[in-house]
Amino acid sequence: MNLRELIDREITREEALELTKLKGSKLMELMAVANEVREKYCGNTIHTCTISNAKSGQCEEDCKFCAQSAHYKTSLTTYDLKGEQVLLDEYNRAEELGSSKFGVVTSGRSIKKGSKEFENIKKFIERAKETDNKVSLCCSIGLLNEEELAELKEAGVTRFHSNLQTSVESYNEIVATTHNIEGRIATIKAAKNVGMAVCSGGIIGMGESWEDRISMAFTLKDLDVDGVPVNILNPIPGTPHGEREHLAMDEILKTIAIYRIIFKDKVIKIGAGREGILKDFMGSAFMCGANGMLVGGYLTVKGRSEAEDFAFMENVRRMWEN
Numbered sequence: 001m002n003l004r005e006l007i008d009r010e011i012t013r014e015e016a017l018e019l020t021k022l023k024g025s026k027l028m029e030l031m032a033v034a035n036e037v038r039e040k041y042c043g044n045t046i047h048t049c050t051i052s053n054a055k056s057g058q059c060e061e062d063c064k065f066c067a068q069s070a071h072y073k074t075s076l077t078t079y080d081l082k083g084e085q086v087l088l089d090e091y092n093r094a095e096e097l098g099s100s101k102f103g104v105v106t107s108g109r110s111i112k113k114g115s116k117e118f119e120n121i122k123k124f125i126e127r128a129k130e131t132d133n134k135v136s137l138c139c140s141i142g143l144l145n146e147e148e149l150a151e152l153k154e155a156g157v158t159r160f161h162s163n164l165q166t167s168v169e170s171y172n173e174i175v176a177t178t179h180n181i182e183g184r185i186a187t188i189k190a191a192k193n194v195g196m197a198v199c200s201g202g203i204i205g206m207g208e209s210w211e212d213r214i215s216m217a218f219t220l221k222d223l224d225v226d227g228v229p230v231n232i233l234n235p236i237p238g239t240p241h242g243e244r245e246h247l248a249m250d251e252i253l254k255t256i257a258i259y260r261i262i263f264k265d266k267v268i269k270i271g272a273g274r275e276g277i278l279k280d281f282m283g284s285a286f287m288c289g290a291n292g293m294l295v296g297g298y299l300t301v302k303g304r305s306e307a308e309d310f311a312f313m314e315n316v317r318r319m320w321e322n
Helices: 003-007 013-019 024-042 084-096 116-129 146-155 181-193 210-223 249-263 274-285 306-321
Strands: 047-055 101-106 136-140 157-161 197-199 202-204 227-232 267-270 292-294
Touching (some): 024 249, 157 181, 181 210, 202 249
Parallel strands (some): 047 101, 101 136, 136 157, 202 227
């Protein structure tokens, strides 16, 4: 396969699976081609977002990677939905961090219309829109229908987040048994139908196959999502995936490179695992296709300091431009 042909044309599933077999100098060529795709279709902008773990723990779902599930014994601190002022302070902090987006993320299957929590989230959004803060507002509050999503959009939410986590074929084996992936897909379709942008990706390193990773990518491509978070499993003691070894570095970078070739002009955002697992290879992720990252920490894992992240982003931009 001529890898450079993939800069300008769509790749098939079969071709993407062939790319997973590349090693050595051909893998380095793949990464270089992916970086050219990023430069051509996305430019040299690093997209940043900050999330709030707005409601923590006590989740009824049994997602095997998650510290927030009530099914497992972890050291997580649990709490109910944060108050409006706390969320507003965090929203303003996101602006100070230089983030372009701020996401309200809650544990549990969904926060439904008619509940006090849904109304409180709407009130926060409406208050946030009244400020001079221009950071766009996102929500990740579970499985919602078009009516609920339209109401959030009317309040000021521009983007909805709902990760598929893995392939349709392996979801119940790798991720959860208390719900199906079809609910996530239906939520993504509903968000697109009401005019929201959608951020949806997954977690690599949960024991999935290359076929699972490629299948998930093409499902997301068919759904026309706008951003693709790539999270790297950080095994949490007490969860079913808590004893897994970290994914090999070449697999991580190869996944990012193949995803860039599949998604061309979408934001590929490195989330969990960026600091703790990529470590010295973090810059390599941005030289093989990534162009976005979370700043200010994750749901249950603390991130790096803002000074370190800003210095890192400046170094990435310098590498891209020189």
